[in-house]
Amino acid sequence: MSHPPQPGQPLLTFPEADKSPLSIRAKALVFVDARSRQLRQQVQELAPAGQALLIFGEIGTGKELLARHVHRESERGGLFVAVNCGAISPTWGEAELFGHAAGAYAGAASSRAGWFGSANGGTLYLDEIGDLPLSLQGKLLAALENREVLRLGAHQPTPVDVRLVAATSIDLAQAVAAGKFNERLYLYLNEGRLDLPALRDRPGDILPLAEYFLGLYTQRLGLEIPQISDDAQQVLELYAWPGNTRELENVIHFALLVSSGEEILPEHLNLPSAAAQLALIERQLLLLSAQQREQLRQRLAS
């Protein structure tokens, strides 16, 4: 039998997402595991303050979804603008981020607000902020601290009220030590830090998320919701999920397409069998020293 989500509102819905039925992202935030609930509590406390936030988590853990939740909870009236820093052009990055004045360069007939200005009154989400060119990092910090931006080619700064939520999957302190990230920007962001654990470290979320994605995709594909067999549940719970929630979403989507209907079975998951996963865990346990084994025992007991 599948486990239904636990009581206590593990599912935070995003009603406005219903308006874009093609987008399956960001409809709800499934947080059931004790660690996720703790994080949700932290978000509840930090969201209204309007301070900049840094979300740290592996790829696919749900950093953008969490940032959208922060925006919603902050009740800021402006837009949520999401930008992947890896996609910012090295040449035109400054204009893309901060905008430009009319006539700033050939082809710029009218002025543009840029990503920063578009998020005025709202939230700017900068994904993988470690990829932001170093030259723009100082300018970003100045814009946040002074609450104004100087558009490329403009003579006067434009006032802006932006809440920054940045995300990273790399250790920015290490990037600072390597001279690749602006230390002052790091300290500014790190004051409001949210750690989003990897999916394998919040195992209580795995089955509720699987159920949630089953519901989402069956609705989208016009299918009946199948059960997840006990054996298939065991496979899902044992797997280490290196691609985190995004990988789980893909696995469930795939399973729905290849299963014949009433039940999702292990062979529909395209994952190592429970026996293979247990054998791997046993091999890893054998490699541990007595001290590491004791540390593990204590961690599991806590």
Ligand SMILES: Nc1ncnc2c1ncn2[C@@H]1O[C@H](COP(=O)(O)OP(=O)(O)OP(=O)(O)O)[C@@H](O)[C@H]1O
């Ligand atoms: N707690 C959750 N509840 C429901 N869906 C989730 C949850 N976490 C992640 N997802 C879904 O998993 C997918 C990946 O999430 P998201 O894009 O927010 O991750 P990310 O950490 O920002 O990824 P990346 O590091 O690649 O930018 C999305 O489709 C998202 O809707």
